[in-house]
Amino acid sequence: MQADTLSGGFSDPARQSAHAFRSVREALGRPGTIQDISGARPPAPLSSAAGAALLTLCDTETPVYLAGNHDCDAVRAWLAFHTGAPPTGPTDCMFAIGTWAALGPLSAYPIGTSEYPDRAATLIVECPSLTTAGATLTGPGIQTSAALSLPELTAFQSNHALFPLGLDFIFTSGTRLAALPRSTVVTQEGAF
Amino acid sequence: MTMQNDAYNFAYLDEQTKRMIRRAILKGLAIPGYQVPFASREMPMPYGWGTGGVQVSAAVLTPEDTFKVIDQGADDTTNAVSIRTFFERTAGVATTTTTRNATVIQTRHRIPEEPLTEGQILVYQVPIPEPLRFLEPRESETRKMHSLEEYGLMHVKLYEDIARHGHIATSYAYPVKVEGRYVMDPSPIPKFDNPKLGNMAAIQLFGAGREQRIYALPPYTQVVSLDFEDHPFVASKADHPCGMCGAEDSYLDEVIIDDAGGRMFVCSDTDYCEGRQTAGHKGKDAA
Numbered sequence: 420m421q422a423d424t425l426s427g428g429f430s431d432p433a434r435q436s437a438h439a440f441r442s443v444r445e446a447l448g449r450p451g452t453i454q455d456i457s458g459a460r461p462p463a464p465l466s467s468a469a470g471a472a473l474l475t476l477c478d479t480e481t482p483v484y485l486a487g488n489h490d491c492d493a494v495r496a497w498l499a500f501h502t503g504a505p506p507t508g509p510t511d512c513m514f515a516i517g518t519w520a521a522l523g524p525l526s527a528y529p530i531g532t533s534e535y536p537d538r539a540a541t542l543i544v545e546c547p548s549l550t551t552a553g554a555t556l557t558g559p560g561i562q563t564s565a566a567l568s569l570p571e572l573t574a575f576q577s578n579h580a581l582f583p584l585g586l587d588f589i590f591t592s593g594t595r596l597a598a599l600p601r602s603t604v605v606t607q608e609g610a611f
Numbered sequence: 612m613t614m615q616n617d618a619y620n621f622a623y624l625d626e627q628t629k630r631m632i633r634r635a636i637l638k639g640l641a642i643p644g645y646q647v648p649f650a651s652r653e654m655p656m657p658y659g660w661g662t663g664g665v666q667v668s669a670a671v672l673t674p675e676d677t678f679k680v681i682d683q684g685a686d687d688t689t690n691a692v693s694i695r696t697f698f699e700r701t702a703g704v705a706t707t708t709t710t711r712n713a714t715v716i717q718t719r720h721r722i723p724e725e726p727l728t729e730g731q732i733l734v735y736q737v738p739i740p741e742p743l744r745f746l747e748p749r750e751s752e753t754r755k756m757h758s759l760e761e762y763g764l765m766h767v768k769l770y771e772d773i774a775r776h777g778h779i780a781t782s783y784a785y786p787v788k789v790e791g792r793y794v795m796d797p798s799p800i801p802k803f804d805n806p807k808l809g810n811m812a813a814i815q816l817f818g819a820g821r822e823q824r825i826y827a828l829p830p831y832t833q834v835v836s837l838d839f840e841d842h843p844f845v846a847s848k849a850d851h852p853c854g855m856c857g858a859e860d861s862y863l864d865e866v867i868i869d870d871a872g873g874r875m876f877v878c879s880d881t882d883y884c885e886g887r888q889t890a891g892h893k894g895k896d897a898a
Contacts, residue, residue, distance in 0.1 A: 560829035
């Protein structure tokens, strides 16, 4: 357990986090694309992709909410050792991590203020799989339209309706990740 | 590579600073055109020399990147040379002056003539990120104006241009509206470059070091230059071909060549101009 806690971080933090950030940035800048991300070996149930994203983005300045099964001793200890991010509840977190079912309801998270819409949470959603099929995505970062397997539709549609406020999502599965910023318009498959 | 100085962390900045900048970049991409506050650091160069752009570049560079820096389109000016050398030394990245070979391009006040591609990132150095700043000096007020989408003042300013000069005389840092929401300062690029901002394949990141703001345009974002129905936006340039390469479609610098009023017009984008000259194009002033 102790060995698990101390291992699994980046062995070369500067270069590995630069690569990991490139994946996250490409995913968020081009919604609907799926990026590879590696370098982290976090304890279960944290996926490798989610672990790398947390190592790249979180530190003592970012309260993190661990939802559902992700709120376990192994993940808490690993996150504390490698990032120092303070654990918190959904209402004042900057990042949240969990399965789609465990993360809800979305109304609990900060969506930013009209003068500071950036002060909104980023939700890292652990998914069983990721494919470029499913809901149709349009908006900034997408040339015509893209498709992504989303856990549901309406939650992301109401989130977009809040723009420029709203939550941003990173979807992780194994060593792959995709993202959905609040700016993306989500419609049913084939509706575009 | 031999020039790399191992006394510094990769790309100079410490990891916690890079995480803070990276979080700001992600929020900037999620809210196109909105200026995200960030804790800008002191950099080993004066404000006004691209400290914001350098911090953004440091946060996005990977060891495999090929880095290009332009200052007013030129690869060989002091500012461009010093920033390029800075990252050669602190990040060990390859550098280039060829637009199409670069993966990360840091720019001061120009967009390269050659269309950018999906694998590229364009990082702008921004002096004053707030488009409303010269109309309203209080940050508390401009922030409120952005939140309420209250951009009438900007149209008044453009209208006063027309009233005074008969046309919109703003020729650089020409304000744009992003995705129908935020009015954004595109940094002091000539308005000739404005049409390239929208629908670009590359990711565009803007860093203002002194003013502590980062903002972004994801690829293929809708960007519209503000104008009026009866005074539409015109992407103007000097009405000459380039004296060196003969290009008629590129942005030109006016160069005074003697003390008798002699002058010539040359491409501001040195890589574009050299590429054309190598390909055999010749302007009227070419030797």
